[in-house]
Amino acid sequence: MADVLIQSVTKRYGTVEVVPSLNLEIPEGSFTVLVGPSGCGKSTLLRMIAGLETVSDGKIFIGGTDITHTAPSQRGVAMVFQSYALYPHMSVAENIGFGLRLAGMGKSEMEGRVREAADILQLGPLLDRKPKQLSGGQRQRVAIGRAIVRKPKVFLFDEPLSNLDAALRAQMRVELSELHERLGSTMVYVTHDQVEAMTMADQIVVLNKGHIEQVGAPMHLYNAPATPFVAGFIGSPKMNFLQGPKPWASAPQGALIGIRPEHITLSQTGGQWPATVRHVEHLGGETLVHLDSECVGSLTVKVTGDLSAQAGTTLHASPRPEMLHVFTDGQRVSA
Amino acid sequence: MIRIFPRGTLMPFLFACTVALGVLLPLMMMVTISLNPDEQDILVSMGSLKSFIPETVSFQNYIDVWTDPARPFFRYMMNTAIVTVATLLISITINSMAAFVVAQGSLPGNKMVLLFVVATIAVPAESLVLPQLILAGKLGLVDTYVVQILPGIANALSIFLFFQFFSRIPKDLFEAAELDGFSFFQKYRHIALPLSKPVISAVAILQFLEMWNAYLWPVMVTRGPEVRPLTVAMGAFFGTNQRIPWGDVMAFAVSMAVPVILFFLLMQRQFIASVMSSGVKG
Numbered sequence: 204m205a206d207v208l209i210q211s212v213t214k215r216y217g218t219v220e221v222v223p224s225l226n227l228e229i230p231e232g233s234f235t236v237l238v239g240p241s242g243c244g245k246s247t248l249l250r251m252i253a254g255l256e257t258v259s260d261g262k263i264f265i266g267g268t269d270i271t272h273t274a275p276s277q278r279g280v281a282m283v284f285q286s287y288a289l290y291p292h293m294s295v296a297e298n299i300g301f302g303l304r305l306a307g308m309g310k311s312e313m314e315g316r317v318r319e320a321a322d323i324l325q326l327g328p329l330l331d332r333k334p335k336q337l338s339g340g341q342r343q344r345v346a347i348g349r350a351i352v353r354k355p356k357v358f359l360f361d362e363p364l365s366n367l368d369a370a371l372r373a374q375m376r377v378e379l380s381e382l383h384e385r386l387g388s389t390m391v392y393v394t395h396d397q398v399e400a401m402t403m404a405d406q407i408v409v410l411n412k413g414h415i416e417q418v419g420a421p422m423h424l425y426n427a428p429a430t431p432f433v434a435g436f437i438g439s440p441k442m443n444f445l446q447g448p449k450p451w452a453s454a455p456q457g458a459l460i461g462i463r464p465e466h467i468t469l470s471q472t473g474g475q476w477p478a479t480v481r482h483v484e485h486l487g488g489e490t491l492v493h494l495d496s497e498c499v500g501s502l503t504v505k506v507t508g509d510l511s512a513q514a515g516t517t518l519h520a521s522p523r524p525e526m527l528h529v530f531t532d533g534q535r536v537s538a
Numbered sequence: 539m540i541r542i543f544p545r546g547t548l549m550p551f552l553f554a555c556t557v558a559l560g561v562l563l564p565l566m567m568m569v570t571i572s573l574n575p576d577e578q579d580i581l582v583s584m585g586s587l588k589s590f591i592p593e594t595v596s597f598q599n600y601i602d603v604w605t606d607p608a609r610p611f612f613r614y615m616m617n618t619a620i621v622t623v624a625t626l627l628i629s630i631t632i633n634s635m636a637a638f639v640v641a642q643g644s645l646p647g648n649k650m651v652l653l654f655v656v657a658t659i660a661v662p663a664e665s666l667v668l669p670q671l672i673l674a675g676k677l678g679l680v681d682t683y684v685v686q687i688l689p690g691i692a693n694a695l696s697i698f699l700f701f702q703f704f705s706r707i708p709k710d711l712f713e714a715a716e717l718d719g720f721s722f723f724q725k726y727r728h729i730a731l732p733l734s735k736p737v738i739s740a741v742a743i744l745q746f747l748e749m750w751n752a753y754l755w756p757v758m759v760t761r762g763p764e765v766r767p768l769t770v771a772m773g774a775f776f777g778t779n780q781r782i783p784w785g786d787v788m789a790f791a792v793s794m795a796v797p798v799i800l801f802f803l804l805m806q807r808q809f810i811a812s813v814m815s816s817g818v819k820g
């Protein structure tokens with residue numbers, strides 16, 4: 204267990220600055236999720252922590268030790284790749300244990316550790332198989348097993364679930380959270396899926412074009428997003444941003460106003476904004492209604508239960524005023 | 539009417555047969571003559587159908603060739619085998635290592651190095667023979683195994699084939715290995731090399747044929763039966779003798795070809811198996 208400290212870390216490819224001077228503290232034992240759109244530098248940051256990418260400027264500390272120039276295998280980190288990166292010619296047991304063998308660990312101790320990891324991940328019956336004889340989910344478990352046996356101070360995950368189907372992804376989310384509780388190690392997890400971020404993290408770092416937009420607990424980011432970018436990125440479906448010259452009377456001039464789909468109520472009789480139903484999505488337990496309003500532009504509203512509204516009919520949408528998010532100059536205005 | 543050949547397949551079939559005959563006929567002739575102990579009869583039947591289908595089957599020619607004290611067949615074969623196997627082992631090791639260094643991008647001016655290596659494929663080996671001979675003389679290596687092995691070790695085509703294969707191995711694999719504590723050499727030894735079985739067998743087949751059948755270089759640098767290979771010994775049949783003993787020559791040729799065919803079959807099975815298994819994403 205150790206904290207990771209990133210101090211003014213910069214990454215340049217030639218003259219292109221991909222990560223401009225970034226500071227971040229990842230607390231010991233935390234499950235920190237780095238989220239952001241594609242190309243924002245999540246992988247680059249993670250790979251710099253792993254030592255697979257050099258740092259152009261700045262320093263990285265793990266557990267108080269400066270590891271900026273330490274070899275990847277000496278940093279006390281283990282990484283799980285999106286592609287699993289299993290050694291195709293080795294059995295599951297060898298995949299998990301080979302690194303230990305190279306490190307000079309005795310056979311019996313190594314086998315013990317492999318068995319321990321296999322138990323945690325329910326890989327016992329698969330130890331003699333080759334990776335190509337495994338399903339995607341099983342391969343992912345082997346990749347995690349290979350990380351576990353090294354008993355790293357910090358686990359690094361780069362979009363480990365993105366090659367899995369939705370059901371398996373949901374299951375692995377739970378398993379990874381349980382693994383984190385069980386091992387108590389620091390975990391740094393990269394994803395562009397905000398659901399993964401919300402459900403697993405105890406700290407979310409939202410990245411945008413190489414810089415940090417906001418760091419905080421999932422519910423804090425949900426309730427009080429610091430910037431419109433975070434507001435739009437966290438939460439599903441996306442927050443509505445009101446259009447029009449002055450959509451909300453009490454807001455300052457030129458302010459950007461957001462309201463989450465779940466914080467708008469619909470009524471047939473009367474409300475704040477009359478709007479025409481464009482499309483209705485039935486998710487079972489809840490319904491997403493997409494509307495067009497003359498006052499505030501297009502809106503998405505999430506209502507519990509079923510709502511039988513025809514496209515083209517007019518409804519009245521009303522926001523819960525205490526749930527409005529107000530931004531001026533790209534920053535949150537405390538309401 | 540039952541069609542034996544579905545529409546459009548007759549012509550390709552006939553074409554394939556013609557090609558196959560072109561390959562098989564000389565081989566049949568070689569075997570047939572090698573089984574005929576009567577030199578007169580061989581000369582008489584040459585040019586007729588009789589030289590393709592054996593009438594008598596006798597192994598006398600083989601016994602003669604294998605036991606001729608003036609031409610120790612098995613000594614020659616051992617020489618050829620030593621030179622071929624040694625070249626193969628060293629060459630595959632060194633060329634795959636060279637390719638790995640280039641493929642990993644750990645050399646300044648990688649692309650140039652590779653380009654230069656590939657360009658040497660265009661240089662005909664024969665044009666190098668004279669300078670090599672002078673070198674061998676100066677180094678006092680004439681009439682040794684070493685002098686037959688050395689020129690075959692660095693092989694541009696082999697380096698290129700390994701390079702192509704190595705650069706297609708996903709980078710993630712090597713990065714995972716780096717985190718697992720593999721050294722540069724261990725990445726080569728425990729990941730790149732075990733995965734490259736298809737290339738190894740392809741390169742081995744090519745180089746085996748090249749070395750087993752090498753003639754020009756060995757004839758220049760070997761003197762006696764101690765290190766001389768089969769090819770040169772066989773060439774001696776056509777030297778000073780007035781009359782060429784065709785039965786013996788063919789028995790010699792068949793005996794010489796058998797290891798090649800065996801090696802080919804062995805490697806080919808390995809080759810096909812590896813190609814099929816590496817086709818599955820893993």
Ligand SMILES: Nc1ncnc2c1ncn2[C@@H]1O[C@H](COP(=O)(O)OP(=O)(O)OP(=O)(O)O)[C@@H](O)[C@H]1O
Nearest residue numbers: 216219221239240241242243244245246247248395
């Ligand atoms: N070797 C490289 N040379 C030049 N630019 C690079 C290199 N590797 C990455 N980049 C650039 O750095 C930026 C960040 O890349 P990175 O892979 O970290 O993004 P990411 O957030 O992980 O995206 P994704 O979600 O698509 O994986 C991208 O704009 C990318 O084009």
Ligand SMILES: [Mg+2]
Nearest residue numbers: 245246247361
């Ligand atoms: Mg990435």
